[in-house]
Amino acid sequence: xxxxxxxxxxxLTSTRFRLFLREPEAIFWVFIFPxxxxxxxxxxxxxxxxxxxxxxxTTAQLTQALAADKGLSATTMDEAAGTHALAIGTINLLAIExxxxxxxxxxxxxxxxxxxxxxxxxxxxxxxxxxxxxxSQNEVIHETGARYIDFVIPGLLGxxxxxxxxxxxxxxxxxxxxxxxxxxxxASPMPRWQYMASFILSRLAMLVIxxxxxxxxxxxxxxxxxxxxxxxxxxxxxxxxLSFSALGLLIASRxxxxxxxxxxxxxxxxxxxxxxxxxFSATRFPAVIQPFVRALPLTAAIDALRSNMxxxxxxxxxxxxxxxxxxxxxxxxxVTMKIFRWR
Amino acid sequence: xxxxxxxxxxxxxKRYSFCEEFILAYKSSNGRDYTGPSLSxxxxxxxxxxxxxxxxxxxxxxxxECFGLLGPxxxxxxxxxxxxxxxxxxxxxxxxxxxxxxxxxxxELRQRIGIQLQETQFPDKLTVEEALRLFRSFFKQxxxxxxxxxxxxLEEKRSARVGGLSGGQKQRLAMACALVGDPELLxxxxxxxxxxxxARRHLWDLVDELKSAGRTIILTTHYxxxxxxxxxxxxxxxxxxxxxxxxxxxxxxxxGGDHVVEFAITNADATRGQIDPEALKEIPGVQSHRVDAxxxxxxxxxxxxxxxxxxxxLTRMGLHLSEFRTHSAxxxxxxxxxxxxxxxxx
Numbered sequence: 254x255x256x257x258x259x260x261x262x263x264x265l266t267s268t269r270f271r272l273f274l275r276e277p278e279a280i281f282w283v284f285i286f287p288x289x290x291x292x293x294x295x296x297x298x299x300x301x302x303x304x305x306x307x308x309x310x311t312t313a314q315l316t317q318a319l320a321a322d323k324g325l326s327a328t329t330m331d332e333a334a335g336t337h338a339l340a341i342g343t344i345n346l347l348a349i350e351x352x353x354x355x356x357x358x359x360x361x362x363x364x365x366x367x368x369x370x371x372x373x374x375x376x377x378x379x380x381x382x383x384x385x386x387x388x389s390q391n392e393v394i395h396e397t398g399a400r401y402i403d404f405v406i407p408g409l410l411g412x413x414x415x416x417x418x419x420x421x422x423x424x425x426x427x428x429x430x431x432x433x434x435x436x437x438x439x440a441s442p443m444p445r446w447q448y449m450a451s452f453i454l455s456r457l458a459m460l461v462i463x464x465x466x467x468x469x470x471x472x473x474x475x476x477x478x479x480x481x482x483x484x485x486x487x488x489x490x491x492x493x494x495l496s497f498s499a500l501g502l503l504i505a506s507r508x509x510x511x512x513x514x515x516x517x518x519x520x521x522x523x524x525x526x527x528x529x530x531x532x533f534s535a536t537r538f539p540a541v542i543q544p545f546v547r548a549l550p551l552t553a554a555i556d557a558l559r560s561n562m563x564x565x566x567x568x569x570x571x572x573x574x575x576x577x578x579x580x581x582x583x584x585x586x587x588v589t590m591k592i593f594r595w596r
Numbered sequence: 597x598x599x600x601x602x603x604x605x606x607x608x609x610k611r612y613s614f615c616e617e618f619i620l621a622y623k624s625s626n627g628r629d630y631t632g633p634s635l636s637x638x639x640x641x642x643x644x645x646x647x648x649x650x651x652x653x654x655x656x657x658x659x660x661e662c663f664g665l666l667g668p669x670x671x672x673x674x675x676x677x678x679x680x681x682x683x684x685x686x687x688x689x690x691x692x693x694x695x696x697x698x699x700x701x702x703x704e705l706r707q708r709i710g711i712q713l714q715e716t717q718f719p720d721k722l723t724v725e726e727a728l729r730l731f732r733s734f735f736k737q738x739x740x741x742x743x744x745x746x747x748x749x750l751e752e753k754r755s756a757r758v759g760g761l762s763g764g765q766k767q768r769l770a771m772a773c774a775l776v777g778d779p780e781l782l783x784x785x786x787x788x789x790x791x792x793x794x795a796r797r798h799l800w801d802l803v804d805e806l807k808s809a810g811r812t813i814i815l816t817t818h819y820x821x822x823x824x825x826x827x828x829x830x831x832x833x834x835x836x837x838x839x840x841x842x843x844x845x846x847x848x849x850x851x852g853g854d855h856v857v858e859f860a861i862t863n864a865d866a867t868r869g870q871i872d873p874e875a876l877k878e879i880p881g882v883q884s885h886r887v888d889a890x891x892x893x894x895x896x897x898x899x900x901x902x903x904x905x906x907x908x909x910l911t912r913m914g915l916h917l918s919e920f921r922t923h924s925a926x927x928x929x930x931x932x933x934x935x936x937x938x939x940x941x942x
Contacts, residue, residue: 264730275721441706443734
């Protein structure tokens with residue numbers, strides 16, 4: 254056996270890694286689940302051609318005028334039937350011919366109905382012979398990087414880095430404490446720092462696989478852009494994973510039972526799932542709580558990931574999120590070292 | 597109560613240290629040149645809140661000795677052994693292991709002692725071999741995993757996962773993990789608790805083998821038969837104190853008789869009989885008397901002369917025997933004699 258294999262740090266790390274690989278549930282949550290989530294969201298929010306809005310009209314002539322616009326599908330119906338159709342939502346707007354001209358019946362609080370109102374007005378005026386005062390043309394864009402899937406992939410990556418680091422640290426440490434394995438280990442000559450280090454090293458080994466699988470999938474299946482340097486992306490993922498590992502260690506540093514640890518983990522992660530902009534932009538929250546939202550490690554991580562992947566911003570312009578992440582690495586780690594309970 | 601002759605005096609300790617000289621001379625090839633006691637405790641004290649777990653304990657364990665800390669649950673055995681193992685800091689008292697102190701030589705001590713804790717569970721999904729390799733990697737020197745597997749007789753389970761092992765096999769694995777560093781001093785905390793009789797005997801054989809290799813072993817147990825079978829010397833603990841110390845033979849002899857006679861009596865009409873304890877103690881050959889739940893226990897030197905006298909005394913008083921049995925005196929009887937309680941009741 255080589256010297257490396259005989260070293261306790263190597264043995265601790267490979268033990269950790271082996272135990273992880275022998276846990277099918279862990280494999281699922283770390284590798285499979287984020288991909289399933291991305292696929293699901295990709296399908297739900299795929300970019301479709303603009304919706305055709307159903308509308309109704311009281312005369313065949315109006316119907317014909319409305320049908321001339323590709324954005325509308327018009328049906329002829331009398332006013333009573335039309336009002337009923339409006340009420341149950343099968344049409345967005347009813348055009349009623351009156352002696353004075355046309356009346357539009359619609360709900361202005363419904364954005365689709367407002368669009369229908371604009372389209373219908375245009376179509377009827379044009380059919381009646383209106384000439385445009387200014388010649389206009391359309392140039393349609395379908396740019397990658399601006400789609401919802403592009404937005405959500407860095408968010409899911411950040412969320413996954415958080416989850417796997419915190420669950421990975423928390424559960425195995427608390428389980429070892431509960432089963433008195435920690436006590437047995439400190440009763441042996443094992444250097445204590447190596448125990449912590451083995452968790453971080455095995456985490457990093459998994460990180461490489463985890464990020465490569467997920468980002469590779471997003472790139473191939475959805476064509477999500479990778480505009481920034483891959484090295485920078487790797488560094489961001491590394492720092493993110495280390496910060497959340499430190500947080501995981503802190504959560505696991507005193508909890509005596511799995512239930513306590515599980516509650517603590519959810520308490521820490523749940524606000525970030527909501528506030529940190531995984532599924533929608535964190536800027537939607539009121540200005541009062543923005544400083545708090547910005548200070549969360551997941552917000553910083555997702556900011557940095559999005560800037561790198563979608564905008565191609567270099568690491569040198571991402572010092573703020575990186576600094577926040579480093580603070581979340583150093584402080585929890587230092588506190589853990591002080592308060593960690595070995596038995 | 598004859599406590600005076602139980603508290604083993606300095607003379608006994610001396611006799612052991614003489615024996616030690618021989619063992620040491622025998623073992624000097626080992627290269628580690630410390631010749632004093634393997635473990636030395638004085639004035640050791642530990643409290644948890646209001647509870648005094650260890651109360652001014654003094655103890656010396658010689659090299660090569662297999663020493664047993666014996667007592668009911670809650671007597672302070674585990675606290676004592678964990679203080680010795682450097683896992684629990686004592687509130688007061690001095691302690692050296694192999695001539696070293698935890699305060700100044702913790703790293704060296706960790707390398708030189710082996711520990712088996714009461715309830716360690718190794719990860720279920722690790723194999724026997726992997727667990728041993730992990731523990732071996734912590735020690736600078738020691739025996740190979742193969743050797744540890746052989747000693748613990750786990751050859752067939754080498755690649756089996758810990759989760760699939762029986763209680764006895766798990767305990768032998770814990771023992772093997774304690775051995776991989778080839779320790780001079782081995783601590784075993786209740787090594788057979790919770791095991792079935794066969795697994796217990798299997799583990800005793802393993803301890804025998806370790807003893808014959810000349811290691812110092814300190815074990816705790818609440819099984820008196822285990823202590824009698826394995827230990828060169830035992831300390832009986834109760835409420836954080838050592839209430840008796842000596843070889844199992846000395847302690848048993850201290851009860852005054854080699855045998856114990858137990859009987860229950862009824863009157864002629866089958867109601868529970870009454871008898872004056874003094875009348876029993878006057879019977880020649882009866883050393884002591886106590887009664888527990890209607891059963892009288894007499895400590896007796898010679899069964900064949902004393903038992904007929906007991907029968908005739910009872911007959912003279914018009915009492916009938918509803919139960920009668922005898923057994924050789926054991927450490928159990930020592931504990932009962934000292935505390936008035938049965939170990940197994942705890």
